[in-house]
Structures are given as C-alpha cells and as structure tokens.
Amino acid sequence: MIPMTLSRIAEIVGGTLHDVDDPSTQVTGTVEFDSRKAGPGGLFLALPGARVDGHDHAEAAVAAGAVAVLAARPVGVPAIVVPSVPNDGPSAVMLLEHDTDGSGAAVLHALGLLARAVVDELAAEGSASGGGLTLVGVTGSAGKTSTKDLIAALLRERGEVVAPPGSFNNELGLPWTVLRADEKTRFLVLEMSARGVGHVGELTKIAPPKIGVVLNVGTAHLGEFGSREAIAVAKGELVEALPSAADGGVAVLNADDRMVAAMASRTKARIVFVGQSEDCDVRATDVVVDDQARASFTLNCSQGSARIRLAVHGEHHVSNALAAAAVALENGLAVADIARVLEGTKAASARRMEVTERADGVTVVNDSYNANPDSMRAALKALVSMARSDRHFGRRSWAVLGEMGELGPESVVEHDAIGRLAVRLDVSKLIVVGTGRTSRAMHQGAVMEGSWGDESVVVPDAAAAIAILEAELEPGDLVLVKASKSVELWTVAEAILAATPSDNTGDANTDGENGGDSQ
Structure with a gap:
C-alpha cells in the first residue's frame, strides 16, 4: 500500500480515530484481515468470521506491529472506527451469514473506499509522470483464476504487476488486492465474482477497469441467480463499467459463447473478440491435445501468428489463453513473446488441474x-x-x-x-x-x-x-x-x-486386461 497517515485514512473512510497518540503515524505495511499475518507498519481489518471476531484479535495485531485497526467499534488499541452502513447491500454479501451486528459491512465498506482512494491516487500520479496504472478486470462463470494468472504472467514482461493469490475476487479479496499496489505498480489484474446482479458493478466502483475480460456465462451460482440470463446480466456489468473506446476502454469477449458475444452491445469500449470462429480478432486454430491434456494451438491475430503449446492442463485453457493474449497485445507485447510466456507458465493457483x-x-x-x-x-x-x-x-x-x-x-x-x-x-x-x-x-x-x-x-x-x-x-x-x-x-x-504404492499389484498392464476402460 502507498504510505498514508491515519488521519488521511480516517478522512477517506469517514471514520474516527480512537486511542491514537499521533494522527500523522503512517501505514507503510500491508493491510491484513488475519491477525497472524499482521506486521510492522500494517493496518489490521477487524472483520467478523464464522468462528472468531477480528475485533477480539486487534490487540494481537498491534502487538505484531500493525500501527492501527480498521474497526466498527473501539478496541482498546489505536483504531480507525468506521460508521455503520446498511447490512443488506452487495458490499455485505460475503459476510451476511455471520455479520450479526453489521460490523463486517461497515469495515468492508470502509475497505472499499480506501482501495478506491489508492487507485485514484496511483492513477493521478501515473498521469502526471506520463506512465499510469492499468486495471484489468476478469469475470466469467469458470476460468477466472487461471486466466488472471496467465494475464499476470504476460504483463510482467511490461512492468510490475499486482494480482490476487488464488481466488481473491469478492468484496474483501478485491480491495485487499488493490491495497497491495504502490507507486511501482504498472498493472492491477483483478478477478471479479458475483453471487447476484449488482455485485460486479459494485466491484468496478472500487477498482474501475480499463480492460475488461468476460470468459463465459455458465451455471456457477445458478441457485443465487435463478437463470443463465441473470448470470449474463451480472457478468456484463464489467463491460458496462469500462471507459469509452476514445478513452482507451477495451472489452475482451469470448465470441464462442453467444451470451458473452452479445455483451458487445452493452459497452462503449472497443471490442476485441477471441475464440475459434473465423471472425475473431484473436483466434486459435489447429487445436490438439497431448497425453497430459495440454493443448497446442496456433495463435492468429493482426500482429502475426505463432504455434503455442500450453503448460497448463485441459483443452478449456485455450480460450483462457486467447483472452490473456488479447490483453497482452493491447499492452504492446509481441506475438513471439506471448508464445514464449504462455508456453512457460504453469498453474500458479493451487488445486486447479x-x-x-x-x-x-x-x-x-x-x-x-x-x-x-x-x-x-x-x-x-x-x-x-x-x-x-x-x-x-x-x-x-x-x-x-x-x-x-x-x-x-x-x-x-x-x-x-x-x-x-x-x-x-x-x-x-x-x-x-x-x-x-x-x-x-x-x-x-x-x-x-x-x-x-x-x-x-x-x-x-x-x-x-x-x-x-x-x-x-x-x-x-x-x-x-x-x-x-x-x-x-x-x-x-x-x-x-x-501413500506408498502397493507392491502387490504386479506389473502395469499394457493391454487393458486388468483395467482397460469399460465398453
């Protein structure tokens, strides 16, 4: 996080300083919601959990080096106490189950305000210096994390990248990721998830993307949405939030998914279609899969073509790789460099293929x-x-x-x-x-x-x-x-x-007699 005084943070979030001796004390470390990860110069988020309440661990976080706590009530150590907010909106969706007193909603809302202020400050500094912070948002029913990892690997060829570990993609994980950015950060690559209409829109208010990627509209969270049409409405909120083409907005849409392709009418941004159909701007042809389910394909675009053998497993990663390549092309990467990075990038997030x-x-x-x-x-x-x-x-x-x-x-x-x-x-x-x-x-x-x-x-x-x-x-x-x-x-x-492999199974059968696929 960029260094910021406690008084400035309180001003941003509309909070009040409690038990703070020096309001000019700066937060120079990381923002954490796990007191065990709190460290020197950091800010601790007092959030209610399923088993524990972060307010009860505020003292431990400060003892570990955090300079203050972002909290919903005084905690006996330096804190920025934030006002209550309605506990029934998108910003509280993640914590409703155990946020019985609204403290989680209050802290999450303040966290979002702080993250937006950091984004705005970094964008302003970039404009003044001739550089700039580029935000990339990724959404879809499946493949967000894998695609985010591929995009981050590619953009590191162009500068410092901040991207979430695993699937930090909700009202807590997204601003937590944003607050990892500092003056050296060139790219913020963010996952944006939803459990209902309006959630992606709320996330784009915290971190307004310049490039938006929509991968697919499937059946994940169908119980919350009720229909695939409602899921499409929610996922399309990402492209609706993009700036116009004249202001540099780019929507990367999977043309092989008709519900995603239809989102072209919902944005002012320039459209880049990716997929395997002939009219795609970034296209895969000649797709083959090896004995480890790793796909190879020819990447075709106006900048050239290259044969790519992915290091990740599953043919479905072809569409993820195309989306990542499209983002890289928009940021000046050459086709040959895209091929090199994609071929060397393995799954960065655990327990995914x-x-x-x-x-x-x-x-x-x-x-x-x-x-x-x-x-x-x-x-x-x-x-x-x-x-x-x-x-x-x-x-x-x-x-x-x-x-x-x-x-x-x-x-x-x-x-x-x-x-x-x-x-x-x-x-x-x-x-x-x-x-x-x-x-x-x-x-x-x-x-x-x-x-x-x-x-x-x-x-x-x-x-x-x-x-x-x-x-x-x-x-x-x-x-x-x-x-x-x-x-x-x-x-x-x-x-x-x-497990230690059993030694009583005999030699591996090669003719299918003891274990071939059933017919």
Missing part, C-alpha cells in the same frame, strides 16, 4: 479447489483425453467427484447430468462422495446411463473414497478429484499422493 504422477505411474489430477457444471465437464473431458492418449491407453480413469454447490433448484438435474456424462465419456470408475440427494443424483445418473456393477459407487466421505483407491489403484491409473470447495475433497488427492 494440478497433475502429479506417483513413482508407480498413478497420475492424480487435483482440481478440487471448486466445481460447477461447466468446470466439471471440462475436467472430465481432460481426464478421458489423458486416458486415451498413446502414453496412457489401456489404463483406467477414475473420477472422484463431490457436490457442486449453489445450483439451487437445478442442483439435482445438474448432478444427474454429470453422472451421465462420466458414463458417456467412458470413465472407468466413478466414486461419488457424499450422502445428500445431489450426490445420490450423480450416482443414479451414472446408473441410468448404463453404468453397471461397481463402475459407479457412492461413499459417505473422503475417508471412504481414499480406502477404495488405496485398495484398488493400479500402476498407471489416472485419478481426477473434483468438488466444490466446501467439500474439501483435496484431502483425497493429498492422501493418494502421499
């Missing part, structure tokens, strides 16, 4: 960070693509799948469809984790589609899934692990990778 091979050849695809119907389909297709490659042909593919959350009334139907897809794709073994009706629907979908015997099983928890895998995995098998974050199914992937 992480492919790891054990000593006995068992390969684990850990995509357990989160799940929705679109990402689940992409992961299953990547699994079977790997299983059918020359390298793995004849070995078994396992899908260990858990619940996809926040799908509302469509939840049973969507889980049933995933179970059926696993059978259509000829996944060898499906382990469904959970005992709820959606888990049963996934298993039942597989059975109704033609699964027989024990090809599909439903187990109560991760421990039961681990037990099956430890007993039945054979050298060379491929295992996909995927579910919504709340299921914490990454414990399965970690257990299988940590």
